[in-house]
Every structure is written in structure tokens, then in C-alpha cells.
Amino acid sequence: MKLQIVPASTGVLWVKLGIQTFWRQPMALAALFFLAMACMSLVTIVPFVGPALALALLPCSSLAMMVAAAEATQGRFPNPSLLLVAFRSGTERRRAMLTLGVLYAVSFLAIMGLSALIDGGTFANVYLGGEPMGREIAEDPDFQTAMWFSMALYIPLSLMFWHAPGLIHWHGIPPVKALFFSGIACLRNWRAYLVFGICWMTVFLGTGLVLALVTGVLASLIGAIAGGIMVGAAMVLAAMFFTSVVFTFRDSFSAPDGSAEDPLDLPE
Numbered sequence: 001m002k003l004q005i006v007p008a009s010t011g012v013l014w015v016k017l018g019i020q021t022f023w024r025q026p027m028a029l030a031a032l033f034f035l036a037m038a039c040m041s042l043v044t045i046v047p048f049v050g051p052a053l054a055l056a057l058l059p060c061s062s063l064a065m066m067v068a069a070a071e072a073t074q075g076r077f078p079n080p081s082l083l084l085v086a087f088r089s090g091t092e093r094r095r096a097m098l099t100l101g102v103l104y105a106v107s108f109l110a111i112m113g114l115s116a117l118i119d120g121g122t123f124a125n126v127y128l129g130g131e132p133m134g135r136e137i138a139e140d141p142d143f144q145t146a147m148w149f150s151m152a153l154y155i156p157l158s159l160m161f162w163h164a165p166g167l168i169h170w171h172g173i174p175p176v177k178a179l180f181f182s183g184i185a186c187l188r189n190w191r192a193y194l195v196f197g198i199c200w201m202t203v204f205l206g207t208g209l210v211l212a213l214v215t216g217v218l219a220s221l222i223g224a225i226a227g228g229i230m231v232g233a234a235m236v237l238a239a240m241f242f243t244s245v246v247f248t249f250r251d252s253f254s255a256p257d258g259s260a261e262d263p264l265d266l267p268e
Contacts, residue, residue, distance in 0.1 A: 001171040011195030018244020025072040033239035036061040056101035060086040063165035065242040115146040159186040166249040185252040
């Protein structure tokens with residue numbers, strides 16, 4: 001496995017490829033994403049440890065979408081069984097993915113715990129769905145400080161876990177090394193990832209604005225259905241986003257010189 005440095009313009013290409021790949025198999029990729037989210041939501045109802053288990057499943061869900069996108073790009077149908085791909089890759093890699101999930105859950109909950117020192121746990125309760133956010137909470141200076149503090153810590157955490165599932169699955173890298181290499185890859189290619197993030201932000205905001213205008217007109221005619229359209233569109237955009245992640249991985253890493261063909265053989 002070798003790190004590759006790409007130009008900033010590659011970030012635009014990643015977004016384009018993600019959208020194009022999604023529309024090759026829109027029903028399959030959207031269904032897989034919805035299924036992954038539903039499974040994580042169901043896990044949260046487990047007493048005491050539910051939220052932690054859901055967090056631990058996030059790297060596995062991310063890997064499932066990466067593998068599904070790779071399948072779609074290569075002309076194959078991404079079936080729902082790919083949701084379990086992290087657990088069907090051999091004992092060593094399965095153990096590594098489980099370890100990665102535990103590390104993610106512990107790290108995320110640690111961030112929430114640190115934020116609780118600032119606002120008494122209000123932000124953590126709101127973020128984890130335990131408390132609705134009203135205007136009074138949103139305007140609380142301690143809540144806002146905890147929110148920005150958590151975001152500042154979560155950004156480097158997300159960079160470390162960005163490529164880690166793919167490095168474990170396709171290159172057999174141990175979890176801790178995968179986290180290190182993922183963080184280095186994101187930092188070395190920060191320009192491309194910045195463009196990637198800005199492009200996706202533009203897509204989300206632009207689509208949201210158009211849908212807000214459309215559903216605003218439809219609301220008087222079809223009522224609650226307009227809200228469902230907004231939620232559905234947001235889920236589809238999220239599925240597109242996760243579809244594009246595999247291309248960031250493909251262009252950030254390559255197989256070593258003299259090795260067999262790269263297991264992630266995606267077309268350019």
C-alpha cells in the first residue's frame with residue numbers, strides 16, 4: 001500500500017463519480033444505505049449499551065457502502081448482503097473491523113464526555129437524540145461552546161477513520177496503523193478533501209434550497225407529504241455522499257510496486 005498525492009481538482013472528480021455511480025444502481029445503493037441506518041437505529045434501543053453499539057457499527061456501514069459503490073462501478077449489482085461484508089472477510093479482518101468499531105465508539109463517546117464538562121451534558125443529550133433542541137438550548141452560550149468544541153475534536157477523529165475501514169478490508173492493515181495512514185492521507189491531500197467537502201456542501205445546500213421552494217408550494221396541496229419528500233431527499237443525498245467515499249480511497253492509496261493487481265480495481 002502506497003500513499004498517493006492528488007491535485008485539489010480531484011475533489012470535484014470524487015463528487016462527480018459518486019453521483020454518477022449512485023445513479024447506476026440508485027435503488028440498490030439507496031436501499032443499502034437505508035438498511036444500514038435502520039439497523040443502527042434499531043441497535044440503539046438495546047438497554048444501556050445501545051448507542052455505543054450503534055456507533056461501533058458505523059465503520060462497518062461505511063465499508064459496506066464503499067464495497068457496494070465498487071461493485072456498482074464494475075457493473076455488478078450491490079445486493080443487501082454487502083451490509084455484512086465486514087464480517088465475511090476472514091477472522092483476522094473481521095476482528096480488525098470490530099476493533100475499529102470499538103475504537104470509534106470509545107473515541108466519540110469520549111468527545112461527548114469532554115463536551116459535558118462545558119455544558120453539563122446538554123449538547124451530548126441533544127446530539128445523541130435524548131433531548132429535543134429548543135430555542136433556549138440553542139442560544140445557551142455553554143451549549144454553543146460545547147458544540148464547537150466537539151466539532152473541533154471530531155474533525156481529526158473523522159479523518160483518522162475516513163479510510164481506515166478500506167485499509168483494513170482491501171489492504172489488510174491493522175486497525176491502529178489504518179487510523180494513522182488514514183489521517184496522514186487526508187492531511188497530505190487536504191486540498192482535494194477541502195474541495196470535496198465544499199462541493200458536497202454546495203450540492204446539499206443547493207438541493208435543499210430547491211426542495212424548500214418546491215415543497216413550500218406543495219405543502220398547501222399535499223400537507224405532510226412535503227416533509228417526507230425533504231427527508232427522503234436528504235437520505236438519498238447522504239447515500240450519494242457515502243457512495244463517493246470509495247473514490248477518495250482509490251486515489252489516495254495504491255498497491256505497492258511489484259505486487260498483484262490492486263484489489264480495489266475501479267475504473268478511472
